[in-house]
Amino acid sequence: MAEADQQKQLVVQESREANSSTVPVSQGTVSPQAQKRMIRWLRIAVYIIFGLSSQSAATLLTRLYYEKGGTSKWVGTLVQVVGFPILLPYYFISRPKAITPTGAAADQSKQSSLLLIVCVYVYLGLLMAGNGYLYSVGFEYLPVSTVSLISSAQLAFNAFFSYFLNSQKFTPFIINSLVLVTISSVLLVVNSSSERPPGVSNGKYVLGIICTIFATATYGLMLPSQQLVFKVLKKQSVKVVIDLTIYQSLVASIATSIGFVASGEWKGLKREMEGYALGNTSYVMTLVWTAIGWAVSIFAGIGLVFELSALFSNVIGALGLPIVPIAAMIIFHDKMSAIKGIAMVLAIWGFLSYAYQQYLDERQLNDESEKVSEVSEV
Numbered sequence: 001m002a003e004a005d006q007q008k009q010l011v012v013q014e015s016r017e018a019n020s021s022t023v024p025v026s027q028g029t030v031s032p033q034a035q036k037r038m039i040r041w042l043r044i045a046v047y048i049i050f051g052l053s054s055q056s057a058a059t060l061l062t063r064l065y066y067e068k069g070g071t072s073k074w075v076g077t078l079v080q081v082v083g084f085p086i087l088l089p090y091y092f093i094s095r096p097k098a099i100t101p102t103g104a105a106a107d108q109s110k111q112s113s114l115l116l117i118v119c120v121y122v123y124l125g126l127l128m129a130g131n132g133y134l135y136s137v138g139f140e141y142l143p144v145s146t147v148s149l150i151s152s153a154q155l156a157f158n159a160f161f162s163y164f165l166n167s168q169k170f171t172p173f174i175i176n177s178l179v180l181v182t183i184s185s186v187l188l189v190v191n192s193s194s195e196r197p198p199g200v201s202n203g204k205y206v207l208g209i210i211c212t213i214f215a216t217a218t219y220g221l222m223l224p225s226q227q228l229v230f231k232v233l234k235k236q237s238v239k240v241v242i243d244l245t246i247y248q249s250l251v252a253s254i255a256t257s258i259g260f261v262a263s264g265e266w267k268g269l270k271r272e273m274e275g276y277a278l279g280n281t282s283y284v285m286t287l288v289w290t291a292i293g294w295a296v297s298i299f300a301g302i303g304l305v306f307e308l309s310a311l312f313s314n315v316i317g318a319l320g321l322p323i324v325p326i327a328a329m330i331i332f333h334d335k336m337s338a339i340k341g342i343a344m345v346l347a348i349w350g351f352l353s354y355a356y357q358q359y360l361d362e363r364q365l366n367d368e369s370e371k372v373s374e375v376s377e378v
Contacts (some may be wrong), residue, residue, distance in 0.1 A: 007086030044307050047318050051300030055317060058293030059324050060331060062136075063144035065286050068277040074260035076136035079287050081256055083126055084249035090242050091106075120229050124244070125251020127222050132256065134215035140328070141200050141208030148324040149343050150212045155181045155219025155350070159313040165224040166231070166310065173357035177315070180350035186344040223301065223310035230306055241306050245299045314352045 062076060070076065086378040137145045156178045159170070199206075226244065233240060260266055304313035 001175050004020075012332055033116070041309065043130065043306065047300045047303040047307065050296055051304065051313075051316055053260075054293045054300065056324050056327065058297055059148060060327055061286055061290040061293060062139050063147075063328070063329075065290065066140050068282075068286075069272065069275050069285075071140075071272060072260075072265045073133060073136040073140060074263055074265050075257065075269070075272075075287070076139060077129065077132040078256045078260060079291040080132035080294045081249050081252035083291035084246045084253070084298075086292055086295055087242055087246055087299060090239075101178055104363065114230070114309035119152070120232075121247040121250050122243075124222065124225060124248040126227070126255055127218055127225070128252040129255040131218040131222060132252065133216050133259070134211045134218065138208045138212035138215060141204045142212065144324060144328045146340075147208075147212050148328075149184065149347065150339060151216050151219075153181060153184075153213070154216040154220045155311075155314050155316070155354075157217045158223055159220075159312055161221045161224040162227070162309070162311050165228050172355055173360075174311075174351050176358075177350040177354040180346045180353065183345035185348065187339055187343045187346070220314070223313055226302055226305045227310040236283055238303075241303050242249060245295075249295070249298065311354075315351055 034287050062079070065076060065079075135147070138150075140148075159174070159178050163170070229244065230240065273283045278286070291300075301313050301317065304316055
């Protein structure tokens, strides 16, 4: 697997650095190598917790917007990309690096690198805007539980694009995981029942399913693209994750705002707010917290891509599948049919299969790290 190779290089390098040190490590003291790995996995745990909680909250709030009177697809798209300013305080907290003088050749190289970065941000931002709009159509015409479970197919799309963009390797457990979550989504699409939000025709219901599938595919492309960007930039810091989150979201916000104005939906915004079932204040707060939820979810997802891989980030997203449908049953009274139950079990089974492969990779890395340590000591 691609993330296994990345972790292997990191572990071997850290082992050599730790063993080349002349400072002895007394018993009961954690070695520098172990400290680095503990900090790294602590960051990963934080990304997972924030990702799962914010993704579930943002998904439910998006559905609440449409459930209580929201009708604008562009507003639903905008709140998915416009929450990035909550990350801006990082630039004031972090210490800026000292600027070193450079020559003409270095300046030219920097300009070429800057042009590449700008193109990357534009590409990812436009992809993000299109993904948000497609999901907005799905949230308007489908029950939130159906959208959530169809989205589990993004793992299969992610694996497909990761194979070509990042040379992702496949093991029997990963293939089993992909097959299970794909079957899970196919069951929902083929056996879609008449359960749908009030006033949604058969045509709109089918349109919602198609748009959700395309949204799932674009998201499956976006994460491997981000992983490829990290490889090209060759930078290892949290600032890179913050930069990518903010700038791609900024481009997506600009593109979505242009679509919002061009569509003319902004003219009915005041009427929509006044007709919102929960009141004007709740209308604004729903949109604000939805935007914050999506921003945190995006940041956590990119962080997992940075730390491990696009496929792992997507698997963690799939882990949130049981949360949303169960919460939707309680909040929106979505029906949990037998088909949805089977689809959920298959999705969870697929996640566990991938998680077990990750466990095997981690054990292999630990064994190789111990061998490197023994060789270095000799």
